[in-house]
Amino acid sequence: MTKRAAVFIDRDGTLVEEVDYLHRPEETVLTREAGAALAALNARDIPVLVVTNQAGIGKGKFGWKDYESVMSRLGDLLSACGAHIDEAYVCPFHPEASPDYRHPDHPERKPNPGMLLKAAEEHGIDLARSWMIGDKDIDLQAGRNAGCRVALVRTGYGRRVDPELADFVAEDLAEAIDRILASWP
Numbered sequence: 001m002t003k004r005a006a007v008f009i010d011r012d013g014t015l016v017e018e019v020d021y022l023h024r025p026e027e028t029v030l031t032r033e034a035g036a037a038l039a040a041l042n043a044r045d046i047p048v049l050v051v052t053n054q055a056g057i058g059k060g061k062f063g064w065k066d067y068e069s070v071m072s073r074l075g076d077l078l079s080a081c082g083a084h085i086d087e088a089y090v091c092p093f094h095p096e097a098s099p100d101y102r103h104p105d106h107p108e109r110k111p112n113p114g115m116l117l118k119a120a121e122e123h124g125i126d127l128a129r130s131w132m133i134g135d136k137d138i139d140l141q142a143g144r145n146a147g148c149r150v151a152l153v154r155t156g157y158g159r160r161v162d163p164e165l166a167d168f169v170a171e172d173l174a175e176a177i178d179r180i181l182a183s184w185p
Contacts, residue, residue: 003126006047007180008116008143010134011088013156014173015050016074018135023062025073031155033174035081040181042083047123050088051115051132051142057090058097086123089115111141116148129185133176140165151176 009015012022017029041048056062071088078084091114093106108114120127132143135156143150152158152166153176163169170176 001124003120003124004047005129005131005185006049006119006123006125007041007177008049008051008119008130008132008148009085009173010110010132010136010139011050011052011074013135013158014133014139014153018156021056021061022070023056023066025069028070028073028077030074030077030081031153031174032172034172035078035083037174037177038078038083038085039081041177044181044184046184047086047125048084049116049119049123049125050085051110051119051139052088053091053094053110053138055092055094055097057092058094058101060098087119089119091115110136111138111145113142113146116142116146120146131180133173133180135161137161137165151180 012018015034017031019027038048054067057067091108092101093103093109095104127147130148131151132148133151133153134140135153135158140150140152149167152161152169153172155172170179
């Protein structure tokens, strides 16, 4: 089986507007033109995989039902734009979490590549041909640690991140996806 390339996307601050510990569906807002950008990936049958740290679950700030409600709202917002994500990978582990989720350096918690590696195995992804898009240095590091190319967006926390960490910098997810698609194999 030939492996295919994918686009991995951070959720908070990249795909949706940054909200500290987002857990209310009504606070879920797509970043500018994110829905149309994902629809362009979907139209070319490029897997769209969300990888998100969710320390709020681990720290007991909100629960799995809250996370699922936000993801359901995200799915509705994307559907209204003719877009979808293929799968979301989430890591609730954190060094300061409750005992069930406390881990000093969980392999799935970004900047570690565990979520990307798991997605690659489950979806037959060629990581060397894939992209990771995020607004934090840990997003870019996770992508690099998995062997992907990386794009930094200036939404969320992106203006605080050293642009030298990325293959390129874009103002937002829509611009990043446009640039990726312009050179897609």
